[in-house]
Amino acid sequence: MTGLEIYKLLPKTNCKKCGYPTCLAFAMALAAKKASLEKCPDVTEAARLALAASAEPPIKTVEIKDAAGSVKLGGETVLFRHEKTFWNPCAIAVRVSDADPAADGLEAIDAATRLKFERVGEQVRTEFVFIENTKSDDSDFRHLSDAAFQSGMLVALCSKSAAALEAVCSAHSDRKFIIAAPLAADCREHLKLAAASGLPLAVGCNSLDECLEVSAKASSVNFANFLFLLKLSSPSETLDMLVQLRRLSLKKNNRALGRPVIAVTSDSADAVSEAVEAAQYVEKYASMVVVKTTEPAAHLALVSLRQNIYTDPQKPVSVEAKLYKIGAATLSSPLLITTNFSLTYYSVVPEIEASKVPCHLLVVDTEGMSVLTAWSADKFSPEIIAEAMKKTGVTETVSHRKVVVPGYVAVISGKLSDLTGFEAVVGPKEASALPRFLKEFKL
Ligand code: SF4
Structure with a gap:
């Protein structure tokens, strides 16, 4: 129902008991689902029934x-x-x-x-x-x-x-x-x-x-x-x-x-x-x-x-942003970073597993955006990654000082190195190239 249709069913006395200055304002708030009909004590039973029926979902x-x-x-x-x-x-x-x-x-x-x-x-x-x-x-x-x-x-x-x-x-x-x-x-x-x-x-x-x-x-x-x-x-x-x-x-x-x-x-x-x-x-x-x-x-x-x-288009599917251990990673295992977009995470992890090289994977909270999207939206910047590294205590997790960044954001490597003291090594652009990269990677 539109605000005007609802207004026609209200008492139209502008008594303000509902907390709104006029019945019309209250009707508009009802139409926008920002108010509840219970707030008007004077609404008639017939109007209540009509409004309740219209509030029913259109498909049962x-x-x-x-x-x-x-x-x-x-x-x-x-x-x-x-x-x-x-x-x-x-x-x-x-x-x-x-x-x-x-x-x-x-x-x-x-x-x-x-x-x-x-x-x-x-x-x-x-x-x-x-x-x-x-x-x-x-x-x-x-x-x-x-x-x-x-x-x-x-x-x-x-x-x-x-x-x-x-x-x-x-x-x-x-x-x-x-x-x-x-x-x-x-x-x-x-x-x-x-x-x-x-x-x-x-x-x-x-x-x-x-x-x-x-x-x-x-x-x-x-x-x-x-x-x-x-x-x-x-x-x-x-x-x-x-x-x-x-x-x-x-x-x-x-x-x-x-x-x-x-x-x-x-x-x-x-x-x-x-x-x-x-x-x-x-x-x-x-x-x-x-x-x-x-x-x-x-x-x-x-x-x-x-x-x-059946996902909310306004909420990209994401995984928890944290430091993950892939395999029996130790102090001397490589450290990689990526975003918390589910598809990115689930593309990267199987490839690391396939390499048989145990790794630490820092998943940064990018609000569920993929690497390039997050970088262009300033959600995967050197500052944000440096903060995530600090928060998750990577300096205690690994004894070396190298971090592998996704190839698509090679541009952040210089600043990330300056901010963290870790040498930012540019990794492959595609997850599928990770097994080969990790096998050849030297700390
Ligand atoms: S309480 Fe009911 S009658 Fe009074 S202003 Fe609000 S909607 Fe109108």
């Missing part, structure tokens, strides 16, 4: 808190990451169907549990297994669901049959997971089951009209914990619908469409084209992407992409 958040982990889906407030940030990372799921031989399904669940990676200091993984019931006999579906619950992963279960889902819900009543109805036209029983079990429900939709229809059915039974499930006939249609749902909920304030969205990749895609398709959904604007492949390379690409998108 669905949270799954289970013994296997927890995730929040949806809850986004902007269309583009540079406007603010994206909050709740798109979950990645492996799709396992009971149409495949049961042994293949169990193998896929097992493979999904191994889709864990370490990237720039963070543990990232594929979180969900999405079990699909396609047969009228649900015994394989139940068998696969049991295996999914034992796998240590989060679980989503999709079946046309609410009865098949109900059987699994009763067997695993202590777990939290997503249940899904593949068809919007056929979701009434699923809605009842979700409401009774307290589980979130994803409903398959092929068009915006179907999404609206599902929203209407859900609100008619007062059920709010639902998501949209998209599996359209082509990737471009799915992408188009993801974009339309996001735009309509954020730009047109369409609350009926403001829901997390699960996007399922095409059946026919091979592992590479499926990864490309899924990457588009991660970018725009799926809350969960469901893929068939368990190829680690495809999942690493997806979780890396997600990690890059």
Whole structure:
């Protein structure tokens, strides 16, 4: 709501009880989220309700808190990451169907549990297994669901049959997971089951009209914990619908469409084209992407992409600025310096390790900027580095008086030497050249 729209709902007496000189000033502060409505004692109940509804996030958040982990889906407030940030990372799921031989399904669940990676200091993984019931006999579906619950992963279960889902819900009543109805036209029983079990429900939709229809059915039974499930006939249609749902909920304030969205990749895609398709959904604007492949390379690409998108663009990813010991470094080990930008740190450290030369690495606080950016922003100047060297006590850490500076900032070496009494030796520009440099380096 704009300040003027809020103003129309206020008493307009300018009594100043809220601490603001006028109702208009208070309305502007509310619109800027700098004040709380509680400060006005005279606001009517109707206005309070209207304002509370408008303060609700445009896209609902669905949270799954289970013994296997927890995730929040949806809850986004902007269309583009540079406007603010994206909050709740798109979950990645492996799709396992009971149409495949049961042994293949169990193998896929097992493979999904191994889709864990370490990237720039963070543990990232594929979180969900999405079990699909396609047969009228649900015994394989139940068998696969049991295996999914034992796998240590989060679980989503999709079946046309609410009865098949109900059987699994009763067997695993202590777990939290997503249940899904593949068809919007056929979701009434699923809605009842979700409401009774307290589980979130994803409903398959092929068009915006179907999404609206599902929203209407859900609100008619007062059920709010639902998501949209998209599996359209082509990737471009799915992408188009993801974009339309996001735009309509954020730009047109369409609350009926403001829901997390699960996007399922095409059946026919091979592992590479499926990864490309899924990457588009991660970018725009799926809350969960469901893929068939368990190829680690495809999942690493997806979780890396997600990690890059779901960071605050105003806060570069950084590591702690301090003096690190790499290997069994001693008083006579080389001393190197770099910045605290994560990607720089995680490029430099493996190369030092690969050299097998134990080193001390002084990571200077450059507010998460890389070497050249930090230097040009005056965050990696000789004065700042000299201060960091003093603070971390490098004179006691090493007995020699040499410090290796990154090749890109050779220009700082003279002044750094003058300020610290250490000879600033110019190292390589690229981290990949460090092993060779360190092997040949003489103190
Ligand atoms: S307390 Fe309410 S009525 Fe009084 S000035 Fe503030 S907003 Fe207006």
